[in-house]
Amino acid sequence: MTDAPRRTRRSSGRITLDDVARAASVSPITVSRALRGERGVDPVLTLRVREAAERLGYVPDPAARALASQRSSQVLVLVPMLSNTLFVDLLEAVHRTLFPVGYQPFIGVTHYDSAEEELLLRTYLPHRPAGLLVTGFDRSEAARQLIAHSGVPCVHLMETSTAPGVACVGFSQVDAGAAVTRHLLERGHRSIAFCGAQLDPRVLQRAEGYRRCLREAGLYDARLEMLSPERSSIALGARLFEEMLQRMPDVDAIFFCNDDIAQGGLLAANRLQVPVPGRIAIAGFNDLAGSDQMVPPLTTMRTPRSEVGRAGAEMLLGLMRGTLAQPGCIELDYELIVRGST
Structure with a gap:
């Protein structure tokens, strides 16, 4: 030898x-x-x-091993974007949960495009992944059927559902959006705007929470909504801030759907010498990096994206191993972080 x-x-x-x-x-x-x-x-x-x-x-050779054992060690994880730290935090938690026990997360990026998500499913489901983690519930009927008929255990992340037989981990985007709006009302603001970007289902759910809260207070005004399909960014936030002040000069608070556009709004206010929160209050959502370093520090909703990733991966492990008898729904808490901008 x-x-x-x-x-x-x-x-x-x-x-x-x-x-x-x-x-x-x-x-x-x-x-x-x-x-x-x-x-x-x-x-x-x-x-x-x-x-x-x-x-x-x-x-x-993982392919040969899967063929011999009749099971794969890969878990397909579909997220809308990798440029948003929201999903990076979620993916890190998924990896920390699955990799030490022998499963390898395989990431697919949908770019908020239902046709692209469907293509990813058609490409990778024939390889028989051990499990599937998907973001939310908004997808094409064809994609839903692909998941349903694949026989692959699936957990939905970031949103919740009471539908029977659905495995999901998330939090109520509607209630969280209402909580931000309620905080602004409690601070004495009465002309509260909502600025949204990207307009994915979770952003629209936050907008619905905003509307419900203001309708209950008898203060809802559709003119105070500004919804842009553009990708969420600091530059877009600055532009939306200026446009809102031009459109509705009496606005006294703005709820931005995400922290990056809220950061842009704060930077525009500083540049235009609009006092925050003296003249106008600004709130964001997701508590992204840098929000606590803004001038003034940004009030925002801290969302449990790492906890969603961990709990979703643990639920999927139970389904893959057969130790979880029935799929269920885990609803996690969120936390309003009050800082100087409100």
Whole structure:
């Protein structure tokens, strides 16, 4: 037996499990069991197999392993964007939960496009991932059918539902939006605007919470809503702030749907020398990085995106392992962070 790597006849030149078996003078099944860490393998053999695998540079083939075991170790995670730290925090929590127990998150980005999400599902579901994590409930009927008929356990993130048989982890975007608006009312503001961007379902749910709260107070005015389909950004927030003041000069508070456009609004107020909160109060949503460093610091709603990622991944683990008998809904808390801008 030689120490030189013996390569497979495959055109790829990939070192195979059979190569490791020959180098370690054991059977391929022993190699497989030893590398999986099964307790029934003699520790001496396990050490020999691992040394041979390291010497040859063997990397397990996940596709072959999935074919042999009839199950994958990949979990498909679909999020709208990676440029928003909201979803980065969620993904980090998913990874921290799944990776240590042998599952690899595989990320797909939908760009808030139902057709793109459907294409991702059609591309990756045939590979039989072990589980699926998706954002929210707003998708095409074709995508819903793909998920329903795939047989792959699925958990919905960031929103909640009372529908039977639906697994989800999130919080009430409507109630959170109402809570921000209620805070502004309690501070004495009566002409409260809402500025929204991106206009994904969760933003529209926050807007609905804003409307409900103001209608209950008898103060709702549709002219105080400004909804832009553009991507949420600091630059857009600055522009919306200026346009709102031009359109409704008496506005005394603005609820921005996300912290980045709220930060833009604050920067525009400083540039235009509009006192905050003396002349106008500004509130955001999501408590993104930098909001506590604004001048004045931004009042915002802290949302549980890391907790959503962790709890959603744990729920999916239960479904994949068969330890969770019935899908359910976990509704998490949110927290209003009151700072100097209100």
